[in-house]
Amino acid sequence: MNEMSNRLVSIIIVTCGRRDYLRSCLDSIKKQAYSALEIIVIDNSLNPNFSQEIIKRYPEVKLHASLKNLPYCGALNKGIEISKGYFILCLNDDVTLDEGFIEKALGGFSINKKIGMVSGKILRSDGKAIDSTGLFLSIWHTAKERGYGLKDIGQFEKEEYIFGVNGAVAFYRREMLENIKIGSDYFDTDYRFFYEDLDTAWRGQNFGWEAYYIPEAIAYHVRGATARAGYGIDKPYARRYLNSDLHLDLIKNRYLTFIKNESFFRFVLYLPFILLYDFLVWGYILIFRPSLIKKFLLNLKYLKSAFKKRRLVKKVENQKMLDKNNML
Known part of the structure; x- marks a missing residue:
């Protein structure tokens, strides 16, 4: 963990103007035990008043106000492009993090230098049901969120290798993203929503990168704010x-x-x-x-x-x- 202790983590959040969600997300970031953070918000709301609210309430945030509504992957690409971090944490604005999330998740990258992706345990907002404990490729060639919808009873408490990370809380080594990008795109801009996380994970695996799961790193996702609760990608x-x-x-x-x-x-x-x-x-x-x-x-x-x-x-x-x- 000493190797990672002073590495800058760039956090990129794409928002369409959902005040309450974004505030909860940013407030949870401010409480992180790990302090070497760069917070970038890509504001897709096209609302100057909303942009000013963010700047006033969170002066530490680097705000990029889009002049047009960017597709999600395009907005993430813009955030990575202007970021400086050694690690990149992409968050949906309806996500909140436990205080130790970043510090604990960084430990996954220290397992070996080929770890390019780290997932924590992502729970639903009630803290009882699982949203994801790692992304996998199903035999149907769909994205499979391990544990999706199950009650969290401690069945996924082992650190282990996984296939990829859920896009709502996607932690990457920047070197991997630079290594696998297509032209100038880290995430494929032919995608608007869905599967960009599996595509990135799969491409990373093909390039020799690996993904790791750290159960002690806890995040909460309001599944249903971005895709309706009860919806399973593989159903x-x-x-x-x-x-x-x-x-x-x-x-x-x-x-x-x-x-x-x-x-x-x-x-x-x-x-x-x-x-x-x-x-x-x-x-x-x-x-x-x-x-x-x-x-x-x-x-x-x-x-x-x-x-x-x-x-x-x-x-x-x-x-x-x-x-x-x-x-x-």
Whole structure:
């Protein structure tokens, strides 16, 4: 932990003007035991009065007021671009942190230098139910939040390696984000909402980075403020809780994610599960939301873009592997 004790942590929060949530989030950051912090708020509210409120109430915050409503990933990219931290903590504005969260989570990065992502135990706002204890890739090729919705009875108290981190409380080593970015984008701007955390985790894993879980680092997430409570990413029939645009993001981004990151061998291996999942999803859409089919077809350009990015990522990945071998 001594190695990490003076490293600057940049905290990036994207907000659309939800005062109460943002205040609770920032107040919890001010109480952190770890003090080497840079707090950046990307204000997407397009409300000058709200921006002034933040500056007045939290003078230590570096505020970037967007001139237009940026997609979530674009806003995160802007925050990382202007940040200076050795570590990057991306927070939803409906998240609050225990006082020791950052100090304890930093311990995960000291396990080894290839730890590029750290997750704490993320609980619902009532502190009783689990929101996430780590992000995993399901056999259906969906994002799987371990423990999602379960009562916290101490069943996830072991430090261990995981696949990735939940986007609501995503702690990254900056070196990893720089290593895996596509062009100038840390997070893929073809994503609006959903799957950006799995995409980043998967890309990191493909580049040789690892993720680690620290159960003592506790955070609380008001699931339902950003996506309705009761909605599970891996439950195809829960899509009724989403409006059509968010539903489209969810479907589209799943395809973008595995197109860019999955190996051909694993894709073939898991193809029966992928097809079964797609049968359920598209069957539901055909019956209950047929208008989404046209919307999806109008967004096929993103699939084409994903294949281009796959080639670019593989090229960079292979070049970095070659450079590494030449150094041995």
